[in-house]
Amino acid sequence: MSKVAFLFPGQGSQHAGMGKELYEHHTKAKSLIDEADNILDYPLSGLMFNGPEEHLKKTENAQPALLTTSIAALELLKEKGVTPDYTAGHSLGEYSALVSSGVLSFKNALTVVRQRGLFMEEAVPSGVGAMSAIMGIEREELETLTSKVEEDGEIVQLANLNAPGQIVISGADSAVKKVEELAREKGAKRVISLEVSGPFHSKLMQPAQDKLESVLEPVPFSDAEVPVIANVNAQEATDASVIKNQLVEQVTSPVYWEDTIRRLLALDVTTFVEVGPGNVLSGLVRRVQRRGVNVYSAQDIESIEKIVENIQ
Template sequence: MSKTAFLFPGQGSQFVGMGKSIYETHPQAKETIDSADETLGYSLSALMFNGPEEDLKRTENAQPALLTMSTALCELVQKQGITADYTAGHSLGEYSALVAAGVIPFEKAAELVHQRGLFMEEAVPAGVGTMAAVMGVERDELKKITEHVSQTSEPVQLANLNAPGQIVISGEREAVEKAGEMAKEQGAKRVIPLQVSGPFHSTLMEPAKEKLADVLEPVPFQAAGVPVITNVSAKEETSAAELKKQLVNQVTSPVYWEDTVRRLLELEVTNFIEIGPGNVLSGLVRRVQRRGINVFAVQDEESLHKAVKKIKEES
């Protein structure tokens, strides 16, 4: 019998207009999105539907917007009788994965990711840190480069290990640029600076990690109804205490996404359903494994029905 994993995207997948079509056509999705507005005390839905883009992509807005759309879509997938054997989310997407697994209620998650976004924005002054995607260098070689640069200047480290030969580095701006140049000398095909507001998943995020730990400490977590593959370990986890600990560590630790996909394949998952705006994770899954699996990106009514039809035909 085939196994299914729900995958949830992280920051950067947001776009103006996100969620509007399902809000207008599905009362359940409308209820979820309205509940985010009420929980946060401002009209997140207006930013999602109408922008402006500059405000939507601010970390404290983008994070709850992505959580909200992913959760609303996930509820529609589940309503069609599709259930997950495992969940996983890329960085911020791990919160959506926890909601889907019954670890924390959606409203509490919306509060948390809004605060997480604020903490991440405040952790490092604007312009001090950055991130860059490095294509065509394997992780061991790139890790040696970042360690060398960190020892000789400012910190830089591996941040998102997304797929074979696709790794994001993060840290102090000059250190990231220096590591990128060294990577090119070692044969990197491309080094692409990312348009981000900070050096996420690096040690420079330590102030955000400490604040998030304080906020998370009193929040009750439930044991996961289905295992969650966490960013930090790339292993399945159901323990409430361990999942909370991993959320804190995630702020400064790399996202082991390639390892997450490989673990899901080891667990015999054949249906990978990306739930939320965009199809970035779907592309990364295909870079790890092309054959013998079904990969879907559910982001609107059309893609929802397409995925549901295909999965039901094969079940």
């Protein structure tokens, strides 16, 4: 029997105007976004709806904005009777998945991701770290290149294993540049330096991981009502204590996104719904599995109505 997975986007999918239509036309979405403003005690909604982009893309703003918009879209899907058999989220999106699966309350998730964003911003001084997308080289070969550079005592590692031949590396700026050059020599199709505020999902994020562990320790987690596929190992998790530990580990661990999609396919998922802004994850699903799957993006009322028509 075919199953449905909800996928929740991570940092990079934010844009000015996100969630505005949901806010203006859906009572629950409005209530949720107003709640976010109250919880954070600053007008997150103003940044979401109007930008400016340079403020919205800051990690400490982008993370709560993405969580809030994703859960607002989720509320409309739930109201329409569309529910998942599994959930997963890309990096920050894992927190949205945990709200969807009943592990975290929206309030606690929002408070944590705001702090998580600040910790990640503060972990490494500006200009010290970098991230780069490498296209056209498979993970084993790229791992060989990063290991070669790390032999010189520099930190660089695979950070986001997004799809076949689409991997993001992260680490010290000089080490990332060395791997970029080696990748070009090995025939990489494209090498793109990313505009990010830190070397996320690398060992350089250890200070952020330590702070997040302290913040998460008292936060109540429940066992998942719907299994969540964890970033750190691409396996389903339901136990509250396991999930909490995985969230801590996630800060310095690679995001095994291609493996996550392959695991969901192995679990008989044929319908993937990206819940929240953008369609980055929808594109990655299609790169992993081009045929035999249905892929939808739920980010506004029209797209959600289309999903309801096609799934029910």
